[in-house]
Amino acid sequence: MDVYSTEEQQIEAIKRWWQEYGKAIILGSAIGLAGLFGWRYYQTHQLETRGADAEAFEQVSQDLATQGSAAFDRVAAFVSENQGNSYGELAALLLAAEAVKANDLALAQQQLEQALAGTQDAALANTVRLRLARVLIAGEQLDAAQSRLDEVTGDAFASQKHEIQGDLYLARQQPAEARAAYEQARAAGGVNENPALTLKLDNLAARPAQGE
Numbered sequence: 001m002d003v004y005s006t007e008e009q010q011i012e013a014i015k016r017w018w019q020e021y022g023k024a025i026i027l028g029s030a031i032g033l034a035g036l037f038g039w040r041y042y043q044t045h046q047l048e049t050r051g052a053d054a055e056a057f058e059q060v061s062q063d064l065a066t067q068g069s070a071a072f073d074r075v076a077a078f079v080s081e082n083q084g085n086s087y088g089e090l091a092a093l094l095l096a097a098e099a100v101k102a103n104d105l106a107l108a109q110q111q112l113e114q115a116l117a118g119t120q121d122a123a124l125a126n127t128v129r130l131r132l133a134r135v136l137i138a139g140e141q142l143d144a145a146q147s148r149l150d151e152v153t154g155d156a157f158a159s160q161k162h163e164i165q166g167d168l169y170l171a172r173q174q175p176a177e178a179r180a181a182y183e184q185a186r187a188a189g190g191v192n193e194n195p196a197l198t199l200k201l202d203n204l205a206a207r208p209a210q211g212e
Helices: 007-021 028-035 039-044 051-081 086-101 105-118 122-138 142-151 155-171 175-187 195-205
Strands: none
Touching (some): 051 105, 086 105, 122 142, 122 155, 142 155, 155 195
């Protein structure tokens, strides 16, 4: 299962932004790219600490990008030390993404739960819940995934929520319900920016419904 269909694009966007603007610039614009935290988070959630914290974040993010799983413990320690601030939240999301690539779903879940517990930003919380639901589906924790999806609110997240709901229905072997959820995601504008949704709809269109 493609847990994060655009995760690599998001990470590459963050890297390019960081190289261009430097560690002293507020990181909100980076996490606004590709919908990582959303425009609201970019506009309202600014970092108050720079200096040593910024340098530490730069180092662990580079370690994660170049060393992969060998850097997991260091990045996890950084996240714990920066619980509740934007450096820690961003590092947790980056670590969760790399953990998914390494098929360490337990670590990905733990990091996302930690990011969710530490943030007070509603848009970021919704984004984390959606990512967490994907990880839980991949780990076959379907009831827990449904609970996280039920917590997501707001029109800005409707398309993603319906799409992940469709994935959950597929995991439950309910293709008819999955198709309906994907159609809702398309109606909310999901197809325009998400070719994977079109592929899911096409695959279901070619698949007989149960009982046919």
